[in-house]
Amino acid sequence: MDRFKTIYDKTWSWIRTRNDSPAFVSVYASIASIIIGILFGFILMLVLKPADSFYGLSQLLIGGLTSTRKLGDVFYNAAPLIMTGLAVGFAFKTGLFNIGAAGQYAVGGLFALFCAIVFRFPWWLALLASAVGGALWGAIPGLFKAYFNVNEVISSIMLNWIGMYAVNLAVANTPKMLANYYWKDAPAERTPSLKQVNPGAILPKLGLENILHENMSIAIFLAIIIAIIVYIILNDTVFGYELKAVGYNRHASRYAGINEKRNIVFSMTIAGALAGIGSGLYYLTGVAEYTIGVVLPAAGFNGIPVALLASSNPAGTIFSGLFIAYTQVGGNAMQPEFAKEVADIVIAVVIYISAFSLLFKEMIMRKNKKKHMNRIEKSGAHTEMNAYAKEGSSL
Amino acid sequence: MNLMADVISGTIAYAVPLLLVALGGMYTERSGIINIALEGIMIFGALFGYLFFRAVANGIWSKSHPQLTVLFAILISAIAGGLYSLLLAFASIKLKADQTIGGTALDMFAPAFSITLTWVVQGQGLTFIKLPDWVRITPYNFGMTPSVNPGFWETLFFRSFYLTTPIAFLILIAAAVVLYRTKFGLRLRSCGEHPQAADSVGINVYRMRYAGVFISGILGGIGGLAITFAVGSGFQSDVAGYGFLALAVMIFGNWRPFRILGAALFFAFFKNIAGMSGSIPFLPSFKNLNYAHFVYYMLPYIVTMIVLAFTSRKSRAPKAEGIPYDQGAR
Numbered sequence: 001m002d003r004f005k006t007i008y009d010k011t012w013s014w015i016r017t018r019n020d021s022p023a024f025v026s027v028y029a030s031i032a033s034i035i036i037g038i039l040f041g042f043i044l045m046l047v048l049k050p051a052d053s054f055y056g057l058s059q060l061l062i063g064g065l066t067s068t069r070k071l072g073d074v075f076y077n078a079a080p081l082i083m084t085g086l087a088v089g090f091a092f093k094t095g096l097f098n099i100g101a102a103g104q105y106a107v108g109g110l111f112a113l114f115c116a117i118v119f120r121f122p123w124w125l126a127l128l129a130s131a132v133g134g135a136l137w138g139a140i141p142g143l144f145k146a147y148f149n150v151n152e153v154i155s156s157i158m159l160n161w162i163g164m165y166a167v168n169l170a171v172a173n174t175p176k177m178l179a180n181y182y183w184k185d186a187p188a189e190r191t192p193s194l195k196q197v198n199p200g201a202i203l204p205k206l207g208l209e210n211i212l213h214e215n216m217s218i219a220i221f222l223a224i225i226i227a228i229i230v231y232i233i234l235n236d237t238v239f240g241y242e243l244k245a246v247g248y249n250r251h252a253s254r255y256a257g258i259n260e261k262r263n264i265v266f267s268m269t270i271a272g273a274l275a276g277i278g279s280g281l282y283y284l285t286g287v288a289e290y291t292i293g294v295v296l297p298a299a300g301f302n303g304i305p306v307a308l309l310a311s312s313n314p315a316g317t318i319f320s321g322l323f324i325a326y327t328q329v330g331g332n333a334m335q336p337e338f339a340k341e342v343a344d345i346v347i348a349v350v351i352y353i354s355a356f357s358l359l360f361k362e363m364i365m366r367k368n369k370k371k372h373m374n375r376i377e378k379s380g381a382h383t384e385m386n387a388y389a390k391e392g393s394s395l
Numbered sequence: 396m397n398l399m400a401d402v403i404s405g406t407i408a409y410a411v412p413l414l415l416v417a418l419g420g421m422y423t424e425r426s427g428i429i430n431i432a433l434e435g436i437m438i439f440g441a442l443f444g445y446l447f448f449r450a451v452a453n454g455i456w457s458k459s460h461p462q463l464t465v466l467f468a469i470l471i472s473a474i475a476g477g478l479y480s481l482l483l484a485f486a487s488i489k490l491k492a493d494q495t496i497g498g499t500a501l502d503m504f505a506p507a508f509s510i511t512l513t514w515v516v517q518g519q520g521l522t523f524i525k526l527p528d529w530v531r532i533t534p535y536n537f538g539m540t541p542s543v544n545p546g547f548w549e550t551l552f553f554r555s556f557y558l559t560t561p562i563a564f565l566i567l568i569a570a571a572v573v574l575y576r577t578k579f580g581l582r583l584r585s586c587g588e589h590p591q592a593a594d595s596v597g598i599n600v601y602r603m604r605y606a607g608v609f610i611s612g613i614l615g616g617i618g619g620l621a622i623t624f625a626v627g628s629g630f631q632s633d634v635a636g637y638g639f640l641a642l643a644v645m646i647f648g649n650w651r652p653f654r655i656l657g658a659a660l661f662f663a664f665f666k667n668i669a670g671m672s673g674s675i676p677f678l679p680s681f682k683n684l685n686y687a688h689f690v691y692y693m694l695p696y697i698v699t700m701i702v703l704a705f706t707s708r709k710s711r712a713p714k715a716e717g718i719p720y721d722q723g724a725r
Contacts, residue, residue: 048515097495099639144700150707154643158696158703161636165693172685292686296636304499339514344507352482352500355492 025364026311029357033309034323037350041342052337060343063330072213073329074322076285079219080105082321083278084303086230087134087271089312093234094267095247100141100156101275102300103163108134108276109283109297110167113191113290116201116283118176123201123284127222130280131273137163138272139265146261152268160296168292179289189293194286202286219281224318226277231314243267275300305351400550402667408555409663410656411563412437412622416641417648417655418570419614424650425574426607427587427600429717431498432483433615434638435505440476440616441623442509444468445524445630446516452527461529462536465558469617476616477609479505484608488601491719502638509632525629532556559621566614571652583607587713590720600720647699649710661702665695 041060045053059066064074084101091098098104111133115121121129140159144150171177171191179186182197194202203217234240245253246263254260278299283290306324310316324347331343416433423430447468451457457464479501486497513522533541533553542549574580585593586603594600615638622637623630644662648655669691684690 044511048511144704148704148707149710150700150703151646151710151712154646154703155700157636157639157643158700160639162693162696162700165689169684169686169689172689294692304495305503308493308496308499336519339507339511341507341510344503345511348500348502348504348507351496351503352486355486355490355496355500357492359490 025361026316026357028364029360030309030316030320030354032360033350033353033357036353037346040349041346044345045338045342049337056334056338056342059333060327060330060346063333064326066333068211069213070329070333072216073332074326075212075220076215076217076287077328078322078325079223080278080282080299081302081306081325082220082223082227082317083281084275084299085306085310085317085321086227086303086314087138087275087278088303089307089310089314089317090230090234090274091267091271092307092312093247094243094263095250096142096145096152096264096267096271098138098141098156098268098271098275099153099304100138100159100163101271101303102296103156103160104134104137104272104275105279105297105300106160106163106167107137108272109279109290110170111276112280112283114170114174114177116194116198117191118174120198121201123203126201126284127203127277127280130276130284132276134276134279135269135273138275139269142265142268145268146264160300164294164296168294171290172292189291191290193289194284199286201284203281203284215285215287217285219285223278223281223321226274227314227318230274234314239266275303278303305347308351309354396547397550400547401554401671402664404551404554404556405667405671406660406664407560408557408625409666410659411560412618412625412637413641413644413659413663414567414656415559415563415614415618415621416638417645417659418567418652419611419618420642420645421648421650421652421655422570422574422583422610422614423604423607424645424716425587425713426583426604427590427713427715427718427720428484428487428604428608429494429498430480430483430608430611431495431642432480432501432638433611433641434634434636435498435501435503436476436480436612436615437619437622437634437638438505438509438632439479439501439619440472440612441619441630441634442505442512442632443475444472444616444620445526445623446512447471448527448530449516449524452525457527458529462532462558465530469559469562469620472616472620473613474616476614476619477612480608480612480615481605483612484605487608487719488604491721494717494719506632513632523629523631526623526627530557530624532558555625555627557621557624559617559624562617563621566617567652567656574652579606584713586720587715590715594720594722600722604720643699646710646712647703650713662695662699665698666692669694 038057038060042053042057045056049056064070084105087101087104088098108130112126112130115126115129116123137159141150141152141155144155145152172189175181177191178188179190179192180188182192186192203219203222205214205217208216208218234244242253242258243263243266245256245258246260246267250260253263279297282288282299302324306317306320309320309323327343327347328340331340331346334340334342416437419436420430420433451464483494483497483501486492486500487494510522513524514520517524533556535541541553574584582593582598583603583606586598586600586607590600593603618641619634622634640662644658645655647658647662669688
């Protein structure tokens with residue numbers, strides 16, 4: 001019994017010391033934003049349809065857990081979201097706004113499906129191909145920015161649309177990519193189901209489809225592993241350091257000897273590759289097919305909220321991707337009483353409130369500084385004041 | 396001959412919303428705030444304009460004074476867009492948050508809120524609000540009757556003429572004059588280039604930035620209404636990425652009003668040609684390609700990229716754009 005008490009005490013004192021760490025304060029701020037967002041959604045539901053509002057709230061909070069199929073849906077949707085969140089967040093960290101994740105997603109998906117269906121590659125080769133496709137599409141805005149000084153926002157927006165139309169043209173004009181090549185009465189605007197054309201291209205499921213649902217595969221684990229790799233690259237390698245330096249101040253890093261043109265291109269290429277892998281993870285699960293249409297893939301744009309909620313931190317992107325996927329599955333479960341858009345409203349409010357997080361952080365840091373100042377005065381040491389003054393300004 | 400009138404009037408119809416929203420974006424960016432929320436502001440403004448249309452669609456007063464009603468709708472859209480943009484202003488100026496946060500949040504909130512509200516007003520699953528047919532300006536409004544075979548001038552003027560077109564023209568002139576010839580415009584521009592210097596002369600940078608964002612909200616709201624006019628059928632809680640396109644037009648126009656007009660017309664021209672590629676005889680039609688019209692749809696974007704590659708050497712964003720202004724950090 002005593003051992004449990006010591007562990008409990010030690011854990012609590014560790015958590016309390018973490019109050020000083022900026023990373024933990026960010027987590028507190030994010031949790032506060034999430035609570036406020038859900039509260040807003042609940043109040044909205046109360047205003048619209050008070051009778052069903054508790055049902056709506058329950059679906060929002062636990063909808064993702066109510067069945068194995070829904071839990072599988074959460075992981076299935078989270079994997080591409082994590083990847084596009086990484087794509088946007090990686091670019092943010094290096095000073096670029098990658099609004100072109102949607103186009104990179106589309107082109108990556110094309111490459112993956114092409115290799116899977118036409119060339120009959122195995123899944124890992126098709127996934128690699130999706131990375132190459134996304135990387136190519138991400139390199140173009142990078143090159144335009146580095147060598148022609150074209151703002152990456154406008155070139156990415158242009159390439160989003162060019163990519164979407166190009167992918168549609170490629171699929172529509174390659175007979176082998178359309179379902180009606182294989183079965184006479186299949187729709188002519190869809191790619192064939194991977195299960196029947198090339199089951200070797202479907203991501204391995206490792207028996208998980210028996211526990212959860214057939215849309216479960218190693219996709220989510222791959223996404224998590226890649227997020228960790230990106231985190232290591234950004235924080236522990238010279239290459240990542242140079243990329244971040246170019247992001248903070250392009251001219252200063254050039255003065256320091258870093259080749260900023262090359263690094264801008266690398267940044268966007270890697271970001272594009274990440275978005276492409278996201279698309280590969282989505283399509284190679286074998287559940288959805290690509291349909292020709294003039295809609296930019298939503299997963300591409302949804303990467304922006306994922307990255308913002310995680311403050312572009314790759315490790316945090318895992319959690320924010322899971323959170324947004326979970327909320328969207330909850331939103332789908334709310335139908336037909338409420339529009340599934342209520343989940344999008346909740347996510348939008350969470351992101352908006354995260355803008356307050358800087359204020360939260362300042363409030364908590366100030367409270368901690370006061371606590372420490374009192375402790376220092378009591379103990380009589382004066383050298384620590386400099387350390388805490390520095391910590392306060394590191395916001 | 397009629398074909399040329401069709402092309403010109405179609406180009407103007409598509410250019411008007413791009414122009415309005417890009418001018419609005421120019422005002423915020425010139426004051427120093429990156430405005431990603433244009434898409435959301437367009438949807439929000441259009442939503443309230445259309446709810447107003449829905450309320451008065453079959454009224455007697457609206458049928459006898461159609462353009463006055465449209466003017467009211469434009470005002471309502473403008474005010475709705477302006478108020479919505481204040482949320483972005485609050486997050487970016489007062490809370491000094493990253494400006495993409497406020498923008499993205501507003502972009503996500505607007506279509507979701509719009510669909511939810513439309514469900515409540517119209518009933519479950521009905522997200523489409525129809526555009527009343529008295530909105531379009533036809534020869535009847537001028538006391539003339541349309542001819543069976545419209546000639547060049549009649550097609551040019553009446554093919555898709557809405558009240559927003561002359562209003563956009565007036566706003567363009569007003570925007571250029573205000574930005575470059577008034578005290579307010581000069582102060583606004585200084586807040587975007589060097590807010591610390593502006594502050595040292597006594598300009599309230601925060602208030603200027605609020606004004607810049609509010610102006611973009613007003614113009615964005617009108618632009619949202621205008622894009623639904625250009626497409627012609629009604630409001631579906633979505634503007635198909637036109638907000639981002641307007642951002643691109645603004646950057647293409649180098650943040651200057653008449654360049655933005657040129658960029659908007661350029662873009663709208665190609666987009667219009669893409670839509671009519673079947674009926675223009677001298678354009679290659681790629682008959683052996685499936686979905687050949689997609690090649691033409693890609694054209695505006697490809698041409699823009701090429702032009703950008705050659706003209707961006709001198710592209711100059713406002714210098715202090717995107718950096719939250721902190722008065723204490725001089």
